Amino acid sequence: MEYSSKLIEEAVNQISRLPGIGKKTALRLVLHLVKEKEESTFSLTEALNKLRSGIRFCVHCHNISDAEVCSICSGVKRDRSVLCVVENANDVLAIENTAQFNGLYHVLGGVISPINGIGPGELKIESLVNRLNHGQSEIKELILALSPTLEGDTTAFYIHKRVKDLPVKVSVIARGVPVGGELEYADEITLGRSITARTLFN
Amino acid sequence: MEYSSKLIEEAVNQISRLPGIGKKTALRLVLHLVKEKEESTFSLTEALNKLRSGIRFCVHCHNISDAEVCSICSGVKRDRSVLCVVENANDVLAIENTAQFNGLYHVLGGVISPINGIGPGELKIESLVNRLNHGQSEIKELILALSPTLEGDTTAFYIHKRVKDLPVKVSVIARGVPVGGELEYADEITLGRSITARTLFN
Numbered sequence: 001m002e003y004s005s006k007l008i009e010e011a012v013n014q015i016s017r018l019p020g021i022g023k024k025t026a027l028r029l030v031l032h033l034v035k036e037k038e039e040s041t042f043s044l045t046e047a048l049n050k051l052r053s054g055i056r057f058c059v060h061c062h063n064i065s066d067a068e069v070c071s072i073c074s075g076v077k078r079d080r081s082v083l084c085v086v087e088n089a090n091d092v093l094a095i096e097n098t099a100q101f102n103g104l105y106h107v108l109g110g111v112i113s114p115i116n117g118i119g120p121g122e123l124k125i126e127s128l129v130n131r132l133n134h135g136q137s138e139i140k141e142l143i144l145a146l147s148p149t150l151e152g153d154t155t156a157f158y159i160h161k162r163v164k165d166l167p168v169k170v171s172v173i174a175r176g177v178p179v180g181g182e183l184e185y186a187d188e189i190t191l192g193r194s195i196t197a198r199t200l201f202n
Numbered sequence: 203m204e205y206s207s208k209l210i211e212e213a214v215n216q217i218s219r220l221p222g223i224g225k226k227t228a229l230r231l232v233l234h235l236v237k238e239k240e241e242s243t244f245s246l247t248e249a250l251n252k253l254r255s256g257i258r259f260c261v262h263c264h265n266i267s268d269a270e271v272c273s274i275c276s277g278v279k280r281d282r283s284v285l286c287v288v289e290n291a292n293d294v295l296a297i298e299n300t301a302q303f304n305g306l307y308h309v310l311g312g313v314i315s316p317i318n319g320i321g322p323g324e325l326k327i328e329s330l331v332n333r334l335n336h337g338q339s340e341i342k343e344l345i346l347a348l349s350p351t352l353e354g355d356t357t358a359f360y361i362h363k364r365v366k367d368l369p370v371k372v373s374v375i376a377r378g379v380p381v382g383g384e385l386e387y388a389d390e391i392t393l394g395r396s397i398t399a400r401t402l403f404n
Contacts, residue, residue: 005268007253014249032221041254045247047216051209052243066207
């Protein structure tokens with residue numbers, strides 16, 4: 001597409017590099033910004049600049065944080081005996097929003113995926129083992145909350161292998177039919193697993 | 203949703219104010235920026251800042267432009283006898299990309315929509331009439347390329363009423379079944395119109 005303005009072209013190119021945003025959507029966003037007041041663009045770009053230069057990663061759990069230690073790791077009300085292992089920072093947010101978990105987290109930064117060149121060394125697995133191996137470690141249970149994919153399962157197996165000799169229980173989140181979903185639309189593997197992994201009715 | 207970081211929260215709030223982007227998409231974009239190199243965020247925000255402070259509107263056609271007069275209005279190869287009236291700058295881009303039009307444009311900045319409080323006074327209709335009324339006006343034909351909606355039709359009628367005493371031909375873009383579309387999926391109004399407005403086979 002040819003643009004009548006170099007400024008528009010550059011802005012569209014920059015925005016369309018974001019995931020899930022193509023040239024057409026980028027153009028729509030750019031034209032929206034042009035229509036709005038100048039301040040609304042400036043407050044957007046200021047927030048992004050501040051974010052990118054100010055953001056840090058928690059030294060313990062590697063979650064995104066405003067300080068050296070994130071608010072979850074430094075929280076006094078958190079249960080320090082359970083550690084939930086997740087792929088990314090958005091998984092932490094998702095689990096926090098369920099209000100069903102009060103322990104600590106460990107953000108791996110991805111899953112093992114040889115096809116994308118991601119091995120255990122690229123992830124925060126060594127740091128996880130160190131956290132468990134640490135002399136004063138209070139962690140009694142490790143919950144693996146990884147994606148139910150081949151890569152997620154591979155990562156779960158690898159972590160299990162690395163920690164199986166440590167005095168820590170390893171569990172995985174339940175897999176089965178989603179709450180509120182209709183049974184007939186569930187795929188066979190999920191439905192089959194939900195039958196073999198059935199729990200007692202209470 | 204509660205975020206572990208104030209910086210993330212502010213960035214998500216700013217991004218989710220853009221049209222068609224909700225909190226979840228905004229969060230995904232923000233986490234993408236955090237993962238990428240700092241420079242990629244800075245070049246994005248710089249492009250947006252430059253755009254917003256540098257963008258201008260062509261004094262003739264009101265299209266977005268880098269200069270006082272846009273590249274189309276100042277183009278030496280353009281046919282100055284035809285004027286295509288469109289709603290927004292993206293319509294200009296869309297028509298330019300068809301390579302089927304070589305005249306000039308006039309960007310109204312929207313369509314008449316009483317429900318949204320947009321009357322003829324909010325649009326560049328007065329400026330259009332002045333362009334046609336101007337002593338040295340070379341414009342012989344006005345093509346109305348507005349959306350085929352109630353608002354678009356109202357705007358077309360209003361413009362027609364305003365210019366009908368001027369020595370200028372007024373036309374509207376053809377409406378009918380889209381090229382490449384299957385006939386059975388066209389709605390009845392479009393299909394009906396495509397029959398009444400049939401053209402000779404050549």
